Amino acid sequence: MATDKTNLQLVVNGILNENPIFRLVLSMCPAVGISTTVMNGFMLGIAVLFVQVFSSCTISLFKNVIHPRIRIPTYTLTIATWVTVIDMVLAAYLPEAYGKMGIFVKLIVAFAIITMRLEMFACKESVNASFWDGIGMGLGFMFGMMALGFVRELLGLGTVLGYDVLGFKPLLFFVLPFAGFFCVGLMMAFFNYVEIVYKRAKRA
Amino acid sequence: MHRMRRILLSLVLLLGLPVLAQAQELIAGKSFGKATNEIVVTFAGPVVRAVVEDPANYRVYEEQDPDILLALESVVLAEDQKTATLTFSEPLNARLPHVVTIDRVGESGAAATFTVMKPYLGYLFSILISALLINNFVFTKYLGLCVFFGTSKRKDTAKGMGLTFTLVMVVSAIMSWFFYQFVLKPYDLNFLQIVIFIGLVSLTVQAVDTVLRKVNPALFNAFGVYLVLVIANCVIIAVPLILADNEYNFWESFMLSLGAGGGFLLALYLMSSVRERMELANIPPTFKGVPIAFIVAGQFALAFLGFSGLTLF
Numbered sequence: 001m002a003t004d005k006t007n008l009q010l011v012v013n014g015i016l017n018e019n020p021i022f023r024l025v026l027s028m029c030p031a032v033g034i035s036t037t038v039m040n041g042f043m044l045g046i047a048v049l050f051v052q053v054f055s056s057c058t059i060s061l062f063k064n065v066i067h068p069r070i071r072i073p074t075y076t077l078t079i080a081t082w083v084t085v086i087d088m089v090l091a092a093y094l095p096e097a098y099g100k101m102g103i104f105v106k107l108i109v110a111f112a113i114i115t116m117r118l119e120m121f122a123c124k125e126s127v128n129a130s131f132w133d134g135i136g137m138g139l140g141f142m143f144g145m146m147a148l149g150f151v152r153e154l155l156g157l158g159t160v161l162g163y164d165v166l167g168f169k170p171l172l173f174f175v176l177p178f179a180g181f182f183c184v185g186l187m188m189a190f191f192n193y194v195e196i197v198y199k200r201a202k203r204a
Numbered sequence: 205m206h207r208m209r210r211i212l213l214s215l216v217l218l219l220g221l222p223v224l225a226q227a228q229e230l231i232a233g234k235s236f237g238k239a240t241n242e243i244v245v246t247f248a249g250p251v252v253r254a255v256v257e258d259p260a261n262y263r264v265y266e267e268q269d270p271d272i273l274l275a276l277e278s279v280v281l282a283e284d285q286k287t288a289t290l291t292f293s294e295p296l297n298a299r300l301p302h303v304v305t306i307d308r309v310g311e312s313g314a315a316a317t318f319t320v321m322k323p324y325l326g327y328l329f330s331i332l333i334s335a336l337l338i339n340n341f342v343f344t345k346y347l348g349l350c351v352f353f354g355t356s357k358r359k360d361t362a363k364g365m366g367l368t369f370t371l372v373m374v375v376s377a378i379m380s381w382f383f384y385q386f387v388l389k390p391y392d393l394n395f396l397q398i399v400i401f402i403g404l405v406s407l408t409v410q411a412v413d414t415v416l417r418k419v420n421p422a423l424f425n426a427f428g429v430y431l432v433l434v435i436a437n438c439v440i441i442a443v444p445l446i447l448a449d450n451e452y453n454f455w456e457s458f459m460l461s462l463g464a465g466g467g468f469l470l471a472l473y474l475m476s477s478v479r480e481r482m483e484l485a486n487i488p489p490t491f492k493g494v495p496i497a498f499i500v501a502g503q504f505a506l507a508f509l510g511f512s513g514l515t516l517f
Binding site: 025026027028032033072073076077080081083084087088103106107109110111112177178179181182184185186188189190192193196 | 343344345346347348349350395396397398402406435437438440441445446489490491494495496497498499502505506509
C-alpha cells in the first residue's frame, strides 16, 4: 500500500494540515519550555527534523524484517540511536546553542510525534515517501517552534533573531519561562478564531 | 549491688566524657551561611580578632579534593567575638562536606580543623520537596505536558495516572541508577545513556504491566490503561538523565524520583479539579478545550513560581 500523494504534498501536509504543534497538539514540552526566541526554535527544529527523517528512513528500510509484536521497542531504540547521534553532534559543534536547549535535545527520544509518524506512516510506505514525510513533519515542527519563538521574542524583547526591531520591550512577560503556557494557549485560540471566522464567511 | 553501682558510674563517666571534651573544644558550632558563599563558625570563647579576621590563616577545601583550596574573600567576626562569617569568592557546593582549617587560633597558636556539612536527612528531604514543589516537573520544568493535558480531564483518571506514574518512575529511576553507576560509568559507555535509559523505562513498564495483570487483576483494570501512556512521557526519561548528570547516590535518586512522581500527581490532581469545574463555566468558543487548559496551566505555573524562594535546610 503506497501513498498516492506527491513528495511536495507530503511536505505541505506536515507543515499545514497535520502541523505537529498546532494541529496534532503533540510535543508540547519544548513548545512551552524553550520557545523563548526564534533561534532556539530553529535549533531544536533542526534536531527534530534530523531525527524524524533518519528514523523514518531506517524504519522504512527495515519494515519487512521487523516483527509486528516488537515494533514499538524497535521504533524507540531507533529513535534513541539517532537522538544520541544528534545530541553528540550538537554538543561537539554548537556547544553554546546546545547549552541553551539543555535536556530537551535528549528528550526528543520521548516525543510522541516521531513515534506516531513511524507507526502511522513509515512502517507502511516506501523509503522515498517516508523521507519526504519526515521532512514535512520536521519542517512543520520547526515552523511551529519558530512561530512561537517569533511571537515571544518580538513581544518580550522587541527583537527578531537577536536584531532589535521595535526599539522597546512591549511585554517582558512573554520571555519569562511560564509565559509559554499562555502563549501556546493564546495562539491556539487565535487559530480557532481564524477557523470560526473563515467558516462563517464561507457560509455567508 | 556494689558492682551495679560501679557499672553505672563508669557508664555515666563514659557518656559524660565526650560532653566534657566537647566543652573544651574551640569550635562550638559551624554551618553553611544564609548566602550560598558563606560558612558561619561559632567559637566556644572569645578569640583574637586579628588572627580570626585574617583570611591568610584559613585553608578550606571540599573533602573529596584536598588539593583544590577554595578562595576566601573575607572573614568578619561579630561583636560578641565568637561568631565568624567566612565569605568566599564563589558559591559553595553545600551538598559536599567542606574541611576548614584555621591556623594559630587556639591557645598557644594551635590550629583547629573541622568539617562543615549539612544534616544528611534534611538534605534528602530537601531534594524531595524541591522536586515536588520548587522544581515541579510540570509547572517549572515544562516536561510531560502531552500526558498532562491528555489525562487531566477527570479527577479519578488523574489520580490513577499519577499513582501509576510515580510507581514506574521510582522503579525505573532506581534501575537506571544501578545501570549508570555499575555498568555505564565503569566501562565508559556514557554515550549510550539515552538508549539504555529508554530501554529500561520500556522494560519497567512491560514488567509492571505483566506483574500487575497476574497479581492484582482489579488494580490492573483500573490502572492498566495508563501504563502505555507512561512510555510517551518525557518526565520519565528526564529523571534518569538528571540523576546521571548530578551523580546522585542511591537515596538521593530515590528521593528525586519520588518527588518527581509526587509532583506530577499533584499537578494532575490540581489541574483536573479545575478542569472539572471549567466544564460548567461559560468559556468563549475559541478557548474551549485545550487553549483554556493551557491558560490555566500558565496560572498554576505562575503560582508555583512562588515556591522558588523556598529554602528549607
